Amino acid sequence: MKDDRRRFVSTMLRLAVPYAAQQLVISALGMVEVGMLGQLGETAVAAAGLAKQISFLLSLFLFGLSTGAAVFTAQFWGQGDLKGIHRVMGISLVLSLGASLLFAVPSIVFPRTVLGIYSRDPAVVAQGGDYLWVVALSFGASAIVYTYSAALRSVGHVRLPVAAGVVAMGVNLLLDYALLFGRWGLPALGVQGVGIATCAARFLECGLLLLGTYALRTPVAVRLAALFSWGRGFFRPFFRTALPVLLTEVLWSLGVTAYNLVYARIGTDAYAAFSICGTIEGVAFVPFLGLANACAIMLGNQIGAGRDEEAMVGARRFLLIAVVGAAATGAVMALARDAFLSYFQISTVAHEYARRILLVLAAAQVAKMINLTSLVGVLRSGGDTRVGFLIDAGAMWAIGVPLAVVGAFVLRLPIHWVVALAMADEVTKVAVGLPRVFSRRWIHHVGER
Numbered sequence: 001m002k003d004d005r006r007r008f009v010s011t012m013l014r015l016a017v018p019y020a021a022q023q024l025v026i027s028a029l030g031m032v033e034v035g036m037l038g039q040l041g042e043t044a045v046a047a048a049g050l051a052k053q054i055s056f057l058l059s060l061f062l063f064g065l066s067t068g069a070a071v072f073t074a075q076f077w078g079q080g081d082l083k084g085i086h087r088v089m090g091i092s093l094v095l096s097l098g099a100s101l102l103f104a105v106p107s108i109v110f111p112r113t114v115l116g117i118y119s120r121d122p123a124v125v126a127q128g129g130d131y132l133w134v135v136a137l138s139f140g141a142s143a144i145v146y147t148y149s150a151a152l153r154s155v156g157h158v159r160l161p162v163a164a165g166v167v168a169m170g171v172n173l174l175l176d177y178a179l180l181f182g183r184w185g186l187p188a189l190g191v192q193g194v195g196i197a198t199c200a201a202r203f204l205e206c207g208l209l210l211l212g213t214y215a216l217r218t219p220v221a222v223r224l225a226a227l228f229s230w231g232r233g234f235f236r237p238f239f240r241t242a243l244p245v246l247l248t249e250v251l252w253s254l255g256v257t258a259y260n261l262v263y264a265r266i267g268t269d270a271y272a273a274f275s276i277c278g279t280i281e282g283v284a285f286v287p288f289l290g291l292a293n294a295c296a297i298m299l300g301n302q303i304g305a306g307r308d309e310e311a312m313v314g315a316r317r318f319l320l321i322a323v324v325g326a327a328a329t330g331a332v333m334a335l336a337r338d339a340f341l342s343y344f345q346i347s348t349v350a351h352e353y354a355r356r357i358l359l360v361l362a363a364a365q366v367a368k369m370i371n372l373t374s375l376v377g378v379l380r381s382g383g384d385t386r387v388g389f390l391i392d393a394g395a396m397w398a399i400g401v402p403l404a405v406v407g408a409f410v411l412r413l414p415i416h417w418v419v420a421l422a423m424a425d426e427v428t429k430v431a432v433g434l435p436r437v438f439s440r441r442w443i444h445h446v447g448e449r
Helices: 002-038 042-079 082-109 111-115 122-136 139-154 159-181 191-215 232-266 268-304 308-335 337-341 348-363 365-381 385-410 415-422 424-439
Strands: none
Touching: 002 159, 002 268, 002 308, 042 082, 042 111, 042 122, 042 139, 042 191, 042 232, 042 268, 042 365, 082 111, 082 122, 082 139, 082 232, 111 122, 122 191, 139 159, 139 191, 139 268, 159 191, 232 268, 232 385, 232 415, 268 308, 268 337, 268 348, 268 365, 268 415, 308 337, 308 348, 308 365, 308 424, 337 348, 348 365, 348 415, 365 385, 365 424, 385 415, 385 424, 415 424
C-alpha cells in the first residue's frame, strides 16, 4: 500500500508540478502586467481586461477541444496506440485553426465594435481595440500551441511545453515593460504595446514548441501526412466524446463572458476591481490546474490500460488533495487580501470593491477546486464528457448567470454581492458532480466505443 501511494504521489508530482509551474509563471506575469497597466489608471486596466475576454473565449474553446482530444490521447497512450494519437492530433489541429480564424477576422477588422458589446465607456473601448487587433494576429499560433501541448502532456512529456511557455512569458514581460513605458529605445505605446508583446511571445512559444517536439523526436513528432489520415470510422467516436467537452468550454466561456458583461456594466471601478481579483485568484488556481491535469492524464492512462480499479482509487485521492489544498488557499486569500491589493495602484473605491470581492472568491475556493478536479480531471479522463457537459454548463446557465443578472440589474446590488450570487453555480456542481464520481459510471473505454 505504501509503495502504491509513493508511486501515485511521484507520478502526480511529475505531471502536476511542471504544468503548475508554467501556469504560475503565466498568472504571476499577468499580475505584474496588470500592476504595470495600473500605473496608467483604471481605464487602461479595464481596457486590457476587456480585450482579453476575446482571447479568453478563444483560449477556452481551444482548451476544450484539446482536452477532449486528450481523453483519447491519454487512453491511447495507455494502450500503446501511436497511430490513434496522431489521428486525434490531426482532427484537433484542423478544428483549432478553424476556430482561431473565426475569432481573428472580426477582432482584426472591427475590434472596437466587438468590444462595444461589453462596455459603454468610449475610452475603454478605444484602448481595448488597439490591444485586441494586434493580439488577434497570433490566434493561429495559439491553436498550434494548444494542440501540441495537450498531446505532449498526455504522453508524459510535460517539460517541453512548460519550457517553451516560460521562455515566451519572460520575453512577454520584458516587452510589456519596454513598450508600455518606452524603455530601451522602444516607443511608449501604452495598452497597445502590451498587445504587441503578447503577440510576439505567442509566436515565440509556438516556434520553440514545434522545434523541441521534432528535434527531440517525441511520440507526437508526426509527419504532416499522418496528421490527416483519419479514416471515416474515427470521426464518430471522436466527436461523441470530444464534442461535449468543446460545448462545455464554449458555453462556460460564454457564461464567463456574460459575467464580465454584467460586472463591466456595473461600472469601470467595479470591473477594474474584479479584473484585479481575477488575476489574484488565477495565481491561487495554479496548483489545482496542475492537479486536474495530472488527474486526467494518470486516470486516462490507467483506464486505457484496463486498470479501472486503480483509476477509481486515484479519483478519491485527487479529490481529497483538492479539498485540503483549496481550504488552505481560501484562508490565505482572505487573510492576506490587503497585502495582495497593496501592489495595485487603484482608486479608493476600486480598492474597497476588490477587498470584498476577494473575500467572496476565497469562500468559494473549496467548491471551485472540487469541481475542477471532478469535472475536468476525473469525468473527462473516463470519457464521461456528456454528463460533465450537463453538470458544468447546466449549472452556470440555469443558476449562476440568471442570479448575476438579477443581482446587478434588478436588485442593483454592489458587485461583491453579485459575484457571490454567481458562485451559486459552483455549489450546485458539487452537489451533482460528486455523486457521479463515486458512482463509478464515469469510466468508459473510448477506443472501444
